[in-house]
Amino acid sequence: MLDPYKIRKEFPILEQLVHGKQLVYLDNAATTQKPKCVIETISDAYCTINSNVHRGIHHLSQVATERFEEAREKVRSFINAQNRHEIIFTRGTTESINLVATSFDNTFLNEGDEIIISTMEHHSNIVPWQMLQERLGVVLRVIPLNSDLSLNIDAYKALFNEKTRLVSITHVSNVLGITNPIKECIDIAHSNNVPILIDGAQSTPHIAVDVQELDADFFVFSGHKLYAPTGIGVLYGKEQFLNAMQPYHGGGEMIQTVRFEKTTYNELPYKFEAGTPDYIGAIALGRAIDFINEIGLTEIAKHEQALTKYTVERLKEIPGMRIFGSPNGAAISFLVGNIHPADMGTLLDHLGIAIRTGHHCAQPLIDYLNIPGTVRASFAIYNTTEEADILVEGIKRVSRMFE
Numbered sequence: 001m002l003d004p005y006k007i008r009k010e011f012p013i014l015e016q017l018v019h020g021k022q023l024v025y026l027d028n029a030a031t032t033q034k035p036k037c038v039i040e041t042i043s044d045a046y047c048t049i050n051s052n053v054h055r056g057i058h059h060l061s062q063v064a065t066e067r068f069e070e071a072r073e074k075v076r077s078f079i080n081a082q083n084r085h086e087i088i089f090t091r092g093t094t095e096s097i098n099l100v101a102t103s104f105d106n107t108f109l110n111e112g113d114e115i116i117i118s119t120m121e122h123h124s125n126i127v128p129w130q131m132l133q134e135r136l137g138v139v140l141r142v143i144p145l146n147s148d149l150s151l152n153i154d155a156y157k158a159l160f161n162e163k164t165r166l167v168s169i170t171h172v173s174n175v176l177g178i179t180n181p182i183k184e185c186i187d188i189a190h191s192n193n194v195p196i197l198i199d200g201a202q203s204t205p206h207i208a209v210d211v212q213e214l215d216a217d218f219f220v221f222s223g224h225k226l227y228a229p230t231g232i233g234v235l236y237g238k239e240q241f242l243n244a245m246q247p248y249h250g251g252g253e254m255i256q257t258v259r260f261e262k263t264t265y266n267e268l269p270y271k272f273e274a275g276t277p278d279y280i281g282a283i284a285l286g287r288a289i290d291f292i293n294e295i296g297l298t299e300i301a302k303h304e305q306a307l308t309k310y311t312v313e314r315l316k317e318i319p320g321m322r323i324f325g326s327p328n329g330a331a332i333s334f335l336v337g338n339i340h341p342a343d344m345g346t347l348l349d350h351l352g353i354a355i356r357t358g359h360h361c362a363q364p365l366i367d368y369l370n371i372p373g374t375v376r377a378s379f380a381i382y383n384t385t386e387e388a389d390i391l392v393e394g395i396k397r398v399s400r401m402f403e
């Protein structure tokens with residue numbers, strides 16, 4: 001069994017007091033805290049191996065390059081991609097989706113072509129496609145939700161036609177904490193001969209992902225939600241698509257030869273990694289993956305899902321509690337009576353409890369729910385039932401103030 005109290009000791013930030021109270025950090029869907037091993041990896045790398053990768057003949061550059069490519073292998077193994085060159089390092093989920101939107105555009109999309117997304121997407125899986133809508137005249141089709149806020153699979157099936165070129169949907173909703181039936185969604189897309197991108201920002205920290213078993217064409221995620229530093233993320237893409245796509249950014253690293261007459265591009269993955277990559281970030285991401293693997297995603301999922309279930313049950317004790325959907329992951333969105341989410345968030349903060357409030361970068365979902373926003377508690381490996389209890393007692397206290 002995973003022992004969150006033992007794990008917490010690895011996270012220096014969790015030891016602090018906020019407003020004189022022990023910090024209860026429940027904003028993990030926004031970003032997770034970093035274990036000592038990841039922080040030390042960054043510090044050690046700058047102290048011992050820092051040198052620009054792929055360019056140098058000298059020792060440090062070679063070591064840095066080896067460590068960078070080792071990190072790519074760790075990521076490959078983490079999501080069980082077939083090939084290391086199918087792993088592209090980006091700044092995060094947002095950049096990964098923008099990369100696909102931009103590079104897919106040049107090769108595969110024309111005016112009137114259709115892209116399917118869902119009602120529960122994060123803005124980063126809406127706006128890049130809307131930008132294509134403006135630039136190219138592609139049409140966005142949106143999967144509606146059922147009354148329990150799950151994806152309406154029948155409606156999804158009915159959205160496909162001969163103009164559908166791509167599906168792009170989230171694995172786990174950052175607002176609702178609902179895990180979508182992603183394998184089924186992928187199979188439906190493929191039965192219509194349409195490739196599919198999966199936004200794994202909220203799944204990779206919590207459940208094991210196997211991109212080959214899923215048969216995802218693209219899979220994207222962020223390091224910082226996965227105990228790694230900010231500024232590093234991943235795009236996995238099947239070789240056949242990445243090879244057919246045009247580069248996203250131009251510059252160093254992504255070229256084979258540059259002449260004023262003609263430039264030729266580098267092979268995968270470098271074709272999509274223009275400029276100096278965040279190799280220290282990638283190395284730290286590799287360490288974060290080791291850290292997760294040492295604990296094991298099966299144990300992590302068990303712990304977080306049990307904590308979510310426990311918290312949902314306890315939240316239901318509170319009069320006027322409204323939980324949105326049936327969270328089965330590591331995030332719970334709710335409202336209490338008429339208390340505005342921002343008021344709840346501010347007052348909980350005074351009790352040392354860090355939760356998130358508002359639209360969570362999913363405004364269309366919040367509009368669909370016809371609410372001003374939600375209060376969201378989201379868990380990680382280091383959270384405890386004791387913290388869930390502090391949250392529940394805090395909400396009760398705030399609720400009493402509004403009576």
Ligand code: 7TS
Pocket residue numbers: 029030031091092093094095122124125170172173174175199201202222224356360361
């Ligand atoms: N997709 C999903 C499902 C997300 O939850 C997020 C970030 C992103 C994409 C964007 O990730 P980024 O690392 O590129 O910013 N979600 C949140 C959140 O729920 N609160 O803050 C960030």
